[in-house]
Amino acid sequence: MPWTRYNSGMVKRMQVCAAGLAACLILAGAGPAAGSILYVGDGSLSGVATFNVTGGVATVLGTSVPPFGSGGPMFPQGMAIGPDGTLYVADENNGTVDAFNGATGQYMSTLLSGLFEPTGMALGPDGNLYVAESPMVGGLGPFGAVAEFSLSGSSLGYFLAPEAAISGYPGLILSPNGLTFGPDGALYIADPGSGTVVRATAGGASTFTGYVGGYSYMGNPFQPAFGPDGNLYVTDVTGGVVYEFDGSTGAFLGVLGLSLVQPTGLAFHGGNMYVADGMGRVAAFDSGGNELADLVSYPNLIGPEYLQFSDTTPEPSTLALLGLGLMSMGGAWKRSRAGRGR
Numbered sequence: 001m002p003w004t005r006y007n008s009g010m011v012k013r014m015q016v017c018a019a020g021l022a023a024c025l026i027l028a029g030a031g032p033a034a035g036s037i038l039y040v041g042d043g044s045l046s047g048v049a050t051f052n053v054t055g056g057v058a059t060v061l062g063t064s065v066p067p068f069g070s071g072g073p074m075f076p077q078g079m080a081i082g083p084d085g086t087l088y089v090a091d092e093n094n095g096t097v098d099a100f101n102g103a104t105g106q107y108m109s110t111l112l113s114g115l116f117e118p119t120g121m122a123l124g125p126d127g128n129l130y131v132a133e134s135p136m137v138g139g140l141g142p143f144g145a146v147a148e149f150s151l152s153g154s155s156l157g158y159f160l161a162p163e164a165a166i167s168g169y170p171g172l173i174l175s176p177n178g179l180t181f182g183p184d185g186a187l188y189i190a191d192p193g194s195g196t197v198v199r200a201t202a203g204g205a206s207t208f209t210g211y212v213g214g215y216s217y218m219g220n221p222f223q224p225a226f227g228p229d230g231n232l233y234v235t236d237v238t239g240g241v242v243y244e245f246d247g248s249t250g251a252f253l254g255v256l257g258l259s260l261v262q263p264t265g266l267a268f269h270g271g272n273m274y275v276a277d278g279m280g281r282v283a284a285f286d287s288g289g290n291e292l293a294d295l296v297s298y299p300n301l302i303g304p305e306y307l308q309f310s311d312t313t314p315e316p317s318t319l320a321l322l323g324l325g326l327m328s329m330g331g332a333w334k335r336s337r338a339g340r341g342r
Contacts, residue, residue: 036269037061037102037310039087040282040296041076044303048076048089050105051296058295061105078121078179079308080129082151087310090118090131097121097131097149102310111153116142120179120190120223120306127151130159130187132176137162144173144191146200159187160200173198178223178265178306182247183230190221190234197224197234197250209234209250212243223266223306227273228287235263235275242266242275256289265307276304 038058040049050061075093082088087102088111097112112118116135124130129149134142143162149155160173174193182188182199188208189198195217196210209232210217219238227233230247233256242256242263262278272292273285280298285291296304 038274038282038295039079039308039310040265040276040301040304041079041089041306042301042304043075045301046074046076048079048087049296049301049304051300053295060300076306077119078132078306080121080123081308081310082123083127085310086151087308088121088123088129090115090121092117092119097129111151112149115147116145120177122179122181122187124148124181124187125185128156130179132173132179132189134175135162142175144176144189144193146173146176146179146187146189159202160189160198160205177221178225180224180226182226182232188224188232190224192218192220192222192237195219195221197221197232197245199250208232209245209252212252212255218243222264225266225268227268228271233266233273235266237262237264237278256285258283258285258289259291264305267307267309269309274307274309276301276307278303280304282307 036053038051038053042049051058052061074091077090077092080088081102085102086108087100088097089100090097095113095115095118096110097115097118099108099111100106101108115131116133118131118133120132122130129151131147131149132144133147134144137143141162145158145162146160147155148157148159173189173191175191177190177192180188187200189200191198194210196207198205199208210221212218218234218236220236222235222237224232224234226247231253232245232247234243234245236243240260240262242258242260244253244256245251246253258275260275260277260283263275264278265276267274271287274295275283277283280301280303281294282296282301282304283291284293284295
């Protein structure tokens with residue numbers, strides 16, 4: 001296997017405070033393909049930080065944003081890029097999915113509203129948005145579910161219904177986090193409630209993986225992502241590690257030997273792996289598991305969670321607009337991550 005592994009115990013969560021913003025970050029070969037944009041949802045900053053990544057340099061583009069149309073603080077969660085470059089952001093606090101111009105950061109519209117604490121989100125191979133949420137069912141719950149929507153905002157029903165929790169559906173999810181589509185076209189859902197990753201298709205769902213030795217399952221799986229090698233990698237917030245599983249069978253392959261404290265978001269891009277760490281950074285690792293210079297670090301980030309890359313590079317004239325960008329300073333965590341299994 002290309003990644004170095006080690007066994008790691010519980011790592012105590014560390015908290016940091018904000019104190020200004022830097023203009024740019026110089027890296028040592030950690031950048032993805034030239035002309036990429038990295039979006040980082042940061043709950044501590046109540047917004048989405050935006051960075052232009054070109055030739056190994058991550059330049060801050062967006063550091064403040066007006067309210068997202070619905071008023072009040074925003075708690076950004078999953079993100080997705082539409083085929084036209086539109087950035088969709090799930091807002092857990094307001095129960096919405098908002099649309100932004102992916103190049104300028106300008107607010108466009110509230111695409112979806114009335115959602116139940118939306119978290120993970122993914123654009124499916126069918127061009128529809130899949131949103132993880134936790135609705136109440138029959139006065140019980142909340143129960144995990146994945147709702148499906150067209151990019152015009154039309155509801156297409158539940159891809160994975162919350163009623164499944166009552167009927168004993170085998171693909172039960174309790175508190176869904178990150179979503180990703182696999183090479184097989186199935187949807188993979190990280191569920192900290194059960195310590196597993198669930199695999200779901202239109203025909204049903206079942207537990208795909210989560211067993212990591214002994215009688216232990218993952219503590220707080222946050223984001224699943226398939227690597228270039230076809231294997232499934234999953235961040236575990238409380239374990240402070242990234243697990244590797246066989247992408248076809250779900251068999252446990254090991255723990256990556258990475259220096260992480262509170263890994264949340266995970267993305268592969270340009271041949272490297274990028275992990276959002278609660279220490280206020282996005283760590284970069286090459287295909288051999290070697291840690292590169294941090295792609296982004298504190299104070300540009302404080303509590304990063306979900307990551308999203310886009311290969312749409314903004315025109316120079318849009319950089320001024322990005323001063324109004326994607327992020328509003330201030331705002332506090334809605335609640336303790338530990339209180340919700342994250």
